[in-house]
Amino acid sequence: MNHSSQSSLDRPIWAALTTRQAHLGQGDALACRYHPDVAPFAAVEHDTPDAYQALHRLLLPHEQVALLCRDPVAPSEALQAERIGVVHQMVATRREARGTDHPDDDREVISLSNADARDMQDLVQKTKPGPFGKRTHEMGNYIGIRERGRLIAMAGERMRLDGYVEISAVCVDPDWRGKGLAGRLVNDLRKEIEQRGETPFLHVFSDNQSAIGLYESLGFELQRTFFLTRIRHADTGPA
Numbered sequence: 001m002n003h004s005s006q007s008s009l010d011r012p013i014w015a016a017l018t019t020r021q022a023h024l025g026q027g028d029a030l031a032c033r034y035h036p037d038v039a040p041f042a043a044v045e046h047d048t049p050d051a052y053q054a055l056h057r058l059l060l061p062h063e064q065v066a067l068l069c070r071d072p073v074a075p076s077e078a079l080q081a082e083r084i085g086v087v088h089q090m091v092a093t094r095r096e097a098r099g100t101d102h103p104d105d106d107r108e109v110i111s112l113s114n115a116d117a118r119d120m121q122d123l124v125q126k127t128k129p130g131p132f133g134k135r136t137h138e139m140g141n142y143i144g145i146r147e148r149g150r151l152i153a154m155a156g157e158r159m160r161l162d163g164y165v166e167i168s169a170v171c172v173d174p175d176w177r178g179k180g181l182a183g184r185l186v187n188d189l190r191k192e193i194e195q196r197g198e199t200p201f202l203h204v205f206s207d208n209q210s211a212i213g214l215y216e217s218l219g220f221e222l223q224r225t226f227f228l229t230r231i232r233h234a235d236t237g238p239a
Contacts, residue, residue, distance in 0.1 A: 014043035030054035064232035
């Protein structure tokens with residue numbers, strides 16, 4: 001991994017919003033954020049008072065965003081910071097993934113589009129895989145599995161930066177867990193991403209050991225950890 005790649009993965013939100021996903025957000029040279037209905041993430045160019053003032057200007061009084069930071073956040077007096085948790089960033093390696101075949105699973109993997117948006121939202125509400133807004137599916141390629149018309153599993157691409165694509169929203173209906181569907185979808189996305197000459201990565205909370213174990217078995221390795229921090233105006237109460 002070269003130095004520029006390391007820098008991008010050190011600041012994936014900033015790297016995505018200032019390059020391949022600039023059309024999905026707003027901001028300037030100091031701070032940027034995704035549109036609220038796309039994703040709740042934001043980033044600052046440097047950890048400076050001017051940058052946090054710029055972020056403050058991007059937020060309406062009732063809004064909040066989340067930052068991925070290598071170090072604890074110390075924003076300006078106008079902003080309130082609340083640590084949500086520790087996040088592991090995992091990157092796909094070139095070694096062969098284990099447990100990737102499901103010969104008994106003949107359900108078709110399908111591409112998801114705007115026509116599937118309501119079903120995607122319903123599955124997200126049921127499984128709580130993480131932030132997923134009305135337009136999150138516009139961030140990249142989303143795929144899923146249906147059973148008798150019902151969407152029972154999905155996964156997709158979220159942050160996109162030069163050379164890297166994040167796999168996210170991996171979720172399976174509780175009635176269909178334990179059948180290898182999540183692994184199958186992650187592997188399908190991984191193959192598509194790698195065929196484009198890019199490297200898949202993902203983020204997972206450090207206490208989600210079951211998900212970490214799955215991703216390790218699929219060929220992902222821990223690269224770095226972040227503090228996930230919620231930011232909002234200091235003069236507003238808890239959300």
